[in-house]
Amino acid sequence: MEFPAVFLVGYLMLSCFAASCYGVTFSSLHKTLIVSASSPLGHVLKAGEDELTIKWEFNQTFPPGTDSTYKTVKLKLCYAPESQKDRPWRKTVDDLKKDKTCQHTIVARPYNPSNNSFIWKVERDIPSAKFFVRVYAYDGQEVVVAYGQNTDHSKTFDLFTIHAITGRHASIDVASVCFSFFSVGSLAAFFYMERRKGKISQHK
Known part of the structure; x- marks a missing residue:
């Protein structure tokens, strides 16, 4: 039994609507970007004073064309688990629309597969905490399609501390x-x- 075309179109529209309602989950993303973050001062920085050099590139071990839909990237400053404990306003949620891990946008750039670097002066309003850097890749519709970060999956390696302005x-x-x-x-x-x-x- 064949379904009329109107039912098929309606089904597809309903599927798209359901997908947009649920949004993108972090667990569905592939870690296709290699990211590093470093400073000549080491892993302890002062807000409003010190700088962080961030580099990122496409992981060439993935098949060619994997990044064909990547149009832009956004560099995010993200809270490490230690600085999320007992702070629900920094809670990690799989649904990226609800996730509070990466609240600070460092910079946005057009996507380029290699030789990317940005020197970021830590902004004055960054609070005291332990952080890592995550880079999200977006397609032409501004939907997150991939990511990379300078730490491991458990977010315990290569973290850095920022001290807020207090005096x-x-x-x-x-x-x-x-x-x-x-x-x-x-x-x-x-x-x-x-x-x-x-x-x-x-x-x-």
Whole structure:
């Protein structure tokens, strides 16, 4: 028994709608990109000051044409398991629409299979935590189709620590001292003028 064409079209549309509702899962992606992240300062960096060099390329052990749909890549800063513990707002979820592992976008670039490098100055608003770098590959519809990361599957190898900005800058301290002196001086001048006015009134 053959189904009318209208039912076939409806079935295909329903399938596409279901797929879009469920979204892309991380477990469905192939790790086709080789990623490294390094710094001359080692694995401990300061937010707002230090730099991280990120390199990525297509893994040539995969068959030619595997990356034919790759159009862009996005470099993401991701929380390591140690910095996700007891923090549900950083929770790892297989559905990438709900996943909170990689909340910080470092940069987006057109896809190129080799010789990719980017020097990232750690942004000032990055919190203190342990991180790794993940690179997602997207197709022409902005759908994630592959990935790579600078750590292993369990996310315990080659991690780096970022220390957030916590103290005040010296310029702020200097400004505070100057303002304090100015305030004290203004208060003293006010009392002097008031006292002088009082003496003048008494003489009259």
